[in-house]
Amino acid sequence: MPGTPAPGTVRPGGRTARVREAVLRAAGDALAADRFDALDLTEIAARAGVGKTTVYRRWGTPGALAADLLADMAEQSLRRADTGSLDEDLRANARLVVKTLTDSRQGRLFKALIAASLCDDQAAQALHRFYEVRIEEWSGCVRDAIARGELPTATDPHAVVAAVSAPLYYALLNRGYTLTDADADAAARSAAAGARAGVWARSPE
Structure with a gap:
């Protein structure tokens, strides 16, 4: 029916909110x-x-439930760092990624949700939205750096933030590597260096 929200996407209040919280947990x-x-x-x-x-009645399918769980995780995620330094902001982002992926519960949860996205369209779309929300949140660090003159004005903020977490996810999921803060710091340094070198500077239209 046109205009009908997808299952699990309406944000409830009162008892319904408590039910949603219990079910998502x-x-x-x-x-x-x-x-x-x-x-x-x-x-x-x-x-x-x-x-x-x-x-x-509320969710209908495991995919819709996984999608709502991802939406809730995006809402509850920490706000970006604002240290006044690109290097420190990206380092904070990378360390947060490592902390999440190595957490005994959150790490396994993310692996399961990534696996879900490969076999369920609703879960895949929700995972994409989750990362869009998180990347947009942290792209403010890059925009601030551009405004301070630390980076080329044509730098793509989303690309820089994605470049921080990409090698960390690759190491975890493709290599089965146990991530450390040293890996986080290296990923942040690499992304910052690439940004300063203009690697993610967008070409003029």
Whole structure:
């Protein structure tokens, strides 16, 4: 039906908000402990202590539930750093990425959500939106650096922020590497150096 919100996308209040919080917490716990394809709405309802009819009516599918979980994670994520230095801001971003990916719960949760995005369109779209929100939040660091004259004026802020986290995700997911703060610092230095060299300067239209 045109104009009808996708399941799980309406932001509720009161008791409905408490139900959503309980269900999303249960879904996050389940994903952190198991695979996306094992996500069962009836089991989630039992974990959350709510009626399964409520869960099926509100979310309908595991993909919609994963999408709402990602939307909630984006809303709850920390705001960007604002240190007055590009190097320190990007370092803070990289360390936050490493802290999240190495956390005993959050790390497993992100792996499960990334896996979900490969087999479910709703989860994939939600994951894309999650990273769009986070990259836009941290791109302010790059815009500030441009305004201070630290970077070429044509620098693409989104590309610089993406360049910070890209090698960290690659090391974790493709190489199975255990990330450290030293890896975070190296990724931040590399992105900052590339930005200063004009690697991510956009060509004139």
